[in-house]
Amino acid sequence: MVTSSDESSQFLPRFNESGLITCVTMDSTTQDILMVAYMNEEALQETLRTGRAVYYSRSRKALWRKGEKSGNWQEVQEVRVDCDQDCLQLLVKQTGGAACHTGRHSCFYRRIKSGQSTELEFIDQNRLFDPTQVYGKSSTE
């Protein structure tokens, strides 16, 4: 059923029971999906205000200013919202080219091998930075 909210011009993001909204971040140049993360209301407002992607880290229970440690900021070009407004899509310019904490361009660097259900193969082994140099051994951002 198509609801009035599907056709609304009002931005009314629907945060889940934990106060979070899913966010898919895409490289605006390559159209690769870089990562999927979460925002709370504060992270979303800071993102819109500053033009840099800010997420909410569920493990650290704190705002996660992407690039704060690595210098690999995400400059937000566009924020899209889906039909029922419970998911966001960010189009960003990825500083340094790498969004993943492993040093790779995208977090989606493995795929299930064709015809299999348990085995993965790597589609990107190129590291744009050395994660142990950037993060040491204790943190990811």
Add this chain to the structure above:
Amino acid sequence: MVTSSDESSQFLPRFNESGLITCVTMDSTTQDILMVAYMNEEALQETLRTGRAVYYSRSRKALWRKGEKSGNWQEVQEVRVDCDQDCLQLLVKQTGGAACHTGRHSCFYRRIKSGQSTELEFIDQNRLFDPTQVYGKSSTE
């Protein structure tokens, strides 16, 4: 911190406390993000077995064989997984071109107006099917 699971060739999807995993579905031809949905273990296994996208509908609490009602199946070309294996990316061939229940190509057909935080603008008003004809007035798939 880069963990051994980040570099593993074993597919070990991490379902959340509700038994679900987030799934971002991309059109393999246009590289547009079509939709974001969820899978439980059963939906994932059926997707891998049949090569057609099957999700789990949180509202209906049931398997959601995408296209069952509309005929707009998603033929799965590739399944990727992210670094910590709590998110999947599907690359699909979208039958009929429309993934959204509103009849549009993608669920992400609106963006926040530049410099604003509450107003949306439509970036796609082209409906590839009439949702009231396909779904009637009570269901979306």
